[in-house]
Amino acid sequence: MSIIEELADEVAELRRRVETAEAILQLQDLKARYGELVDQRFSAGQVVDDDTLHMVSRQAADLFTVDGIWDGGPGLGRQVGRDAIANRLAQPTLTFARHLFMKPRITVDGDRAQGRWDLLSPCQREDGSSWWMCGHEDDEYARVDGVWLHSSMALTTVFLAPAGPGWGRILA
Numbered sequence: 001m002s003i004i005e006e007l008a009d010e011v012a013e014l015r016r017r018v019e020t021a022e023a024i025l026q027l028q029d030l031k032a033r034y035g036e037l038v039d040q041r042f043s044a045g046q047v048v049d050d051d052t053l054h055m056v057s058r059q060a061a062d063l064f065t066v067d068g069i070w071d072g073g074p075g076l077g078r079q080v081g082r083d084a085i086a087n088r089l090a091q092p093t094l095t096f097a098r099h100l101f102m103k104p105r106i107t108v109d110g111d112r113a114q115g116r117w118d119l120l121s122p123c124q125r126e127d128g129s130s131w132w133m134c135g136h137e138d139d140e141y142a143r144v145d146g147v148w149l150h151s152s153m154a155l156t157t158v159f160l161a162p163a164g165p166g167w168g169r170i171l172a
Contacts (some may be wrong), residue, residue, distance in 0.1 A: 104117050119135050
């Protein structure tokens with residue numbers, strides 16, 4: 001093999017590695033945007049006004065492919081397609097949540113990727129009770145017209161535990 005061929009192979013490998021690293025960073029940003037949007041449904045321990053709620057729910061749903069799947073597990077249900085996802089997110093079962101996604105494990109294969117994110121979420125129910133939710137989300141992603149989107153997201157709740165006196169005293 002000539003030096004030119006060796007250099008060409010090395011450049012191709014470096015290009016592949018850079019593209020993978022850039023994709024992982026873009027997927028981390030996608031997940032952060034999703035978390036920010038679903039948390040924007042709440043303010044000061046209450047669900048935001050209807051216009052804001054529908055706007056942020058639509059924006060969160062637009063982070064999915066047209067036929068994307070949002071699976072909240074047995075307690076929250078499964079929705080297919082952006083409209084169904086937006087409608088579900090516009091009907092929160094909580095009055096406060098903060099999605100803290102951590103420890104991403106992401107693999108990229110061309111225009112497809114998979115990821116698992118651990119999730120810790122302080123949350124408050126409509127009755128004012130405060131909870132810690134811990135679980136993970138398993139995601140599949142697709143790059144559509146150069147933009148990474150969720151093709152599916154599935155939540156698994158590991159535990160839900162009461163948070164003592166609660167978040168109300170902080171949120172007031």
